[in-house]
Amino acid sequence: MKMTIRKIAELSGVSRGTVDKVVHDREGVSNEVRTHVQKIIDEFGYKLPTRKPKEIIQQVEPERSYRVAVLSPRLTNPFFEKVIRGMQDALMSESAQSVHAEYFHCDSENVNEQLSILYYLEEHGIDGILLRGTRNQRLCDRINHLTEKGIPIVLFDSDVPGSKRLCFVGENSGASSRVAASLLAKSIGEEGEVAIISGLPDMSTHRARVQGFEQVMRERFPKICIVEKINSRDQSVIAYEKTRYLLRQYPHLRGIFNAVGCTGDIGQALIDQQAQHIKMVCYNMTPDIVALVKRGIVDFAIGLAPYQQGFSAMNAMTAYLTQGKQPAAFIELPQLIGIDENIEALAKTM
Structure with a gap:
């Protein structure tokens, strides 16, 4: 049976691209995988197709996809x-x-x-x-x-x-959250109550943003009190309802750091509760956030390209x-x- 790269890949349990790299001695394959594939090649006797010099000049091998x-x-x-x-x-x-x-x-x-x-x-x-x-x-x-x-x-x-x-x-989530903390602190005069709206606990980006924000507040702004962290799970209805809860629970709240999405729903809750005076820092520059910034509901938006x-x-x-x-x-x-x-x-x- 004539062996091909496809058959070697099936026998080895790897992709055809991996076999191709082993055959041509290219980088991008671990030593363990390379040894395993080479063993299969040696066992089944696969050889690179050979051509006469004239054939090599006249024929162009189709590009790999x-x-x-x-x-x-x-x-x-x-x-x-x-x-x-x-x-x-x-x-x-x-x-x-x-x-x-x-x-x-x-x-x-x-x-x-x-x-x-x-x-x-x-x-x-x-x-x-x-x-x-x-x-x-x-x-x-x-x-x-x-x-x-x-x-x-x-x-x-x-x-x-x-x-x-x-x-x-x-x-760089740590760096961006430090910027967010500094922006919010300065916008409320470096004192008062603020809240954090977090999202999915298993998202490393979301977790790092919250940790960086808290660290800056502890280290640089002792007169600012983080009264609560709520979790919206990055869901619109939850974000809206929990923002309304924040506003009822903390009538002296001065700022919100939204570390995740659903900023449009959070902003709508501020509008519905006539709490536009609360400063908010968020991420992204999607059309709904652009509109909230232009209306003065969001004070700073950190763009993530x-x-x-x-x-x-x-x-x-x-x-x-x-x-x-x-x-x-x-x-x-x-x-x-x-x-x-x-x-x-x-x-x-x-």
Whole structure:
């Protein structure tokens, strides 16, 4: 039986891209996987196709194609709509013509759903995966397993601590939350009551934002009291109702730090309760947030460049697959501060 790269991949339990790297002695494969694949090659006698010099000159071997999968939250969130648009535009470049993406939309907090998709992709063959991470050991273990199988993983927006992912593309959450704390403190005169609205506890980005904010308040602004942390679970109805609760419970509340999404619903609660005097700092510059900043409901919005996030994540993956280019372990995105006078212009660039 004539052996092919496809058959070697099936026998080895790895992707065809991994076998191709072993055969041509390219980087991007662990020593353990390389040894395993080479053993299969030696056992079944696979040899590279040979051609006469004239044939090599006259014939051009078809370019290898790559399949990558993107696991993203559903596009009802305009932030991730821009992330996906950035990924799609990255695939339009000449160097990425051989890479084709398939999109799977799932809730990031539903780890079982993410894992089932990852199992499916491994079973049916995939050359690379991009996904939004969560702090979950099972997900971490699955990422490490796929990496050892020679399938590179690029994480975006939220990292998976301890994973062997190829790289993470996103914000420096600690730095951005320190900026948020300083902005809110200065806007309320460095004293008074403030509250934090947090989101998904398993999202490393959300957790780091809250921790950074609290640390700055303890260290630099002792006259500011964080009266409560509420969890919206990044759900619109919960965010609205819990903001109303905050306003009833703390009539002297002076500021809100929204570390997650649903800013539009939080802003609506402030409007409905006639509490526009409360200062608010949030993330992102989606159309609803731009409108709230222009109305004076949101005082500062920290932009996270979603389009650039998607473009950089896909670009890192395509460069690795097609050129063997190793990206930086952390591709940090810029932080931009939007206020009433500049937010419309900034939002167009993100």
